Amino acid sequence: MNMNKPIFKDIEEAHRRISEFIHRTPVLTCKSLDTIVGANLYFKCENFQKVGAFKFRGATNAVQLLTDEEMSKGVVTHSSGNHAQALALAAKMRKIKAYIIMPSNAPKSKVEAVKGYGGNVIFCEPTLVARETTTQKVIDETGAKLIHPYDNFNIIAGQGTAAKELIEDVGFMDIIMAPVGGGGLLSGTSISAKELLPHAKVIAAEPKNADDAFQSFYSKSFIPSVNPNTIADGLKTSLSDLTFSIILEKVDEILPVKEDTIAEAMKLIWQRMKIIIEPSSAVPLAAIMENPEVFANKKVGIILSGGNLDFDNLPFN
Amino acid sequence: MNMNKPIFKDIEEAHRRISEFIHRTPVLTCKSLDTIVGANLYFKCENFQKVGAFKFRGATNAVQLLTDEEMSKGVVTHSSGNHAQALALAAKMRKIKAYIIMPSNAPKSKVEAVKGYGGNVIFCEPTLVARETTTQKVIDETGAKLIHPYDNFNIIAGQGTAAKELIEDVGFMDIIMAPVGGGGLLSGTSISAKELLPHAKVIAAEPKNADDAFQSFYSKSFIPSVNPNTIADGLKTSLSDLTFSIILEKVDEILPVKEDTIAEAMKLIWQRMKIIIEPSSAVPLAAIMENPEVFANKKVGIILSGGNLDFDNLPFN
Secondary structure: OOOOOOOHHHHHHHHHHHOOOOOOOOEEOOHHHHHHHOOEEEEEEHHHOHHHEOHHHHHHHHHHOOOHHHHHHOEEEEOOOHHHHHHHHHHHHOOOOEEEEEEOOOOHHHHHHHHHOOOEEEEEOOOHHHHHHHHHHHHHHHOOEEOOOOOOHHHHHHHHHHHHHHHHHHOOOOEEEEEOOOOHHHHHHHHHHHHHOOOOEEEEEEEHHHOHHHHHHHHOOOOOOOOOOOOOHHHOOOOOHHHHHHHHHHOOEEEEEOHHHHHHHHHHHHHHHOEOOOHHHHHHHHHHHHOHHHHOOOEEEEEEOEOOOOHHHOOOO | OOOOOOOHHHHHHHHHHHOOOOOOOOEEOOHHHHHHHOOEEEEEEHHHOHHHEOHHHHHHHHHHOOOHHHHHHOEEEEOOOHHHHHHHHHHHHOOOOEEEEEEOOOOHHHHHHHHHOOOEEEEEOOOHHHHHHHHHHHHHHHOOEEOOOOOOHHHHHHHHHHHHHHHHHHOOOOEEEEEOOOOHHHHHHHHHHHHHOOOOEEEEEEEHHHOHHHHHHHHOOOOOOOOOOOOOHHHOOOOOHHHHHHHHHHOOEEEEEOHHHHHHHHHHHHHHHOEOOOHHHHHHHHHHHHOHHHHOOOEEEEEEOEOOOOHHHOOOO
């Protein structure tokens, strides 16, 4: 397949482009967690990023790269998650329109958040067909440019800036970890890691209940996500051709983890680090807890992807 | 009354003494919260302190000041809260014994935490009389030194180091805020604030349902806390003669706040700042929300006192 894949230079350029708009988030450590898991963990806190998730990096990169002509028509995406808010805010900061297609059953809090960032929310039936039809209709009517949540060169280049900052701040690590859903964060992370720390392993973590990336990776053939059912709601999506091809090339391992371990890992981070992370962010720590032999005494960098969740529905109540 | 009250020099000395043992916690800001309340807020994050609360500052100062003779006999306190864990860890770090008197109905998680830090937990009936009898019995039997949670010169000097760091990091602020329970944190905070920012106001916040400090302050006579019932469980205790006398001298205002506002303020900080704070820490923000005219457009420093709570029992579920 002949695809245009981002390389590290694209991530460096993205970083220069977006750094005045994003937070350079802190890297936190926690001795008591290190003791519990028997490794040294470095947490890149994208839960403290604007809109509460790494997604703002990619969205900002994509929006900053629009031409004047494209800006006049705005951007469009389909997402009920963090990308929706990220694109809405990135568009607002350039004073352009953002059309956000959301399923009619999206949580009210997510809809309100997108509206709060100035996004034009357009509802569709909660099916793949309705989503794509509605998106196409908006494009036809407005000429807005589609900014896909992860199947997008500029989005991936933007997401890679989180791992770049992590490695700049910490220096050598044995292992770099990210969760995998659609694969945008993992793609960008793996490109940065393999450039800056060629001897480090890139290990992804995925819910067992949504293990399409795990299955695709080890069978080397694309397998879509079917009826995923996980508390890590940011990780339900399938890979795209682009992210799958980068992951095949740059990632060393994908570890599937159980729901109970995700909840336990999330609670541990809340209790010990006193920070709010969403369930998707807890998946790498869950993988460490389930596979201690892989991580024993290693220096491990972990991207905490975000901190947006409904407090009314905690997995450990 | 002729009491030996700490002055700022004691806080400076405490700071030199404890700084190798404590975390210098970060000061965080949050634009979206500032917009909501119409003021500029600077949060001193003692939820990130060791044991998850400012209490470790005072406990470390008190333990570091023990003589060799005192060290050989250990320390004792009565507390079911953060001071229990703080004293246990401070004692462990000097390899001395800590006897912690806890009520028999203390939450299991608190008891386990104290034991985890190596404390010798001794249970008593959950009454004031039983607590004092048991404490005296331990002192008689072991010769251990009582380290009261707040009615203690060295504890107050240690707690004052949080406000000192906050002011060193931020510079000028119009108002410095802390919650008030027994008054140790507020005493130390007010001593630092009046020395370093003589033109700033010191405003305390207290749950209306445990407003003994408010009543004592405005009547200028000590009124104990009777049957307090608040989600801010760290603020149920009465002032002591020592803390009351410092507060009368150094504090400008005490604002009582409603339970609903405390829960709302806590949720706002969780949602917007992505950090875990305990209900007591939310009381100053609740006071700002209930009294916007007092804080409009001011630079306000707030001590977030801690981040220890049971996730099974959130006030906003």
